[in-house]
Amino acid sequence: MFWSASSVATAPLGAAAPDSTGPTSLDEATKKATNAAGWVQENWGTWLTSGLQILLIIVIAVVLRHVIRRTITKLIERMNRTAAAAQGTALGGLLVNAERRRQRSEAIGSVLRSVASFVIMGTAALTVLSVLQINLAPLLASAGVAGVAIGFGARNLVTDFLSGVFMILEDQYGVGDEIDAGVASGTVIEVGLRVTKLRGANGAIWYIRNGEVKRIGNLSQGWSTASVDVVIAADQDLVRARDTITAAGEEMSKAEPWNEQLWEPVEVLGLSEVHLETVTISVSAKTMPGKSAGVERELRWRIKRALDAAGVHLAPRPEPEDAVQVAADPTSGVAAPSALNNPTSPQSQATEPISAPSKLGK
DSSP: OOOOHHHHHTSOTTOOOOOTTSOOOHHHHHHHHHHHHHHHHHHHHHHHHHHHHHHHHHHHHHHHHHHHHHHHHHHHHHHHHHHHHHHTSHHHHHHOOHHHHHHHHHHHHHHHHHHHHHHHHHHHHHHHHHHTTOOHHHHHHHHHHHHHHHHHHTHHHHHHHHHHHHHHHHTOOOTTOEEEOSSOEEEEEEEOSSEEEEEOTTSOEEEEEGGGOOOOEESSSSOEEEEEEEEEETTSOHHHHHHHHHHHHHHHHHSTTHHHHBOSOOEEEEEEEEOSSEEEEEEEEEESTTOHHHHHHHHHHHHHHHHHHHTOOBOOOOOOGGGOOOOOOGGGGSOOOOGGGSTTSHHHHHTSOOOOOOOTTO
16 A cells, blocks of 8 residues: 555544655656666667677687687698608608607797787787776786786796797707707707707706707707817828828718718818827818717727728827826825924923932931
């Protein structure tokens, strides 16, 4: 039951007035319902348009992200197939390392996919917020401050990541390369965006952060140089020694598998050192990348056998300086002079026992 103005006027004196906080009149309720319906009718078109815009933005972002990531993946797979096909040829086996190309392409593909996803989804999120009429200025300012804080806190990680990206893009080294990174040297077994793994000469695996590498010496790109020093006695025939070494190098360049690893004939450079009893003959050869150590060992073997057959004697190995024994000082075991050695010295007399006192009456 609703209270009306007439009922209030005709109410007897002393009767309780109706509660002012109670239900409103039917006309007021109808008016409020009409206003709400009108507000919904006025804004439903805007809501529907905004919802459709947000849905369209999300669908376009997801589809575009999927297409771009799939395109990058297909491109990387095609690059790997091309490298694998070239690996089967004779020339391709020398110039192409399939594992190196695969890891390098996978790393580049991972970076591209991550960048594409970040750009596309970030742009879609900002567009959705703008459709919802949210002020983006405070949000962008907060994101900028947070980015600066994270950058300062994780600067080493960012440095490692950026160094790894540029290292891969510039192809400074790859899997199978023999490198000297300053902090460690060895064969590259894995290349990552943050860490590079090396296998050392003693078998140890070194984990090197890319941001810590200041210089890199790659011994496996282009070509390598095999250098051998032959030390012979100074009284030997140098002409015969040179001809013998040259003949040994020519024979080696015709034998398998050294004919593929030697890219130029073995060259006798001449004398690099001349001493009173010995002379040093320098021998050099250009080899396949990463094969210089094996060529040097085989070249030493062949040169030694050829010199022995030609009657040219090598110089004796000099003794190291640490092995030279120095004569001991004969006075090193003699004790320092002491005043106690002289019985007449005050020090010796002070150490003598005191004689017992004589008895009375004697």
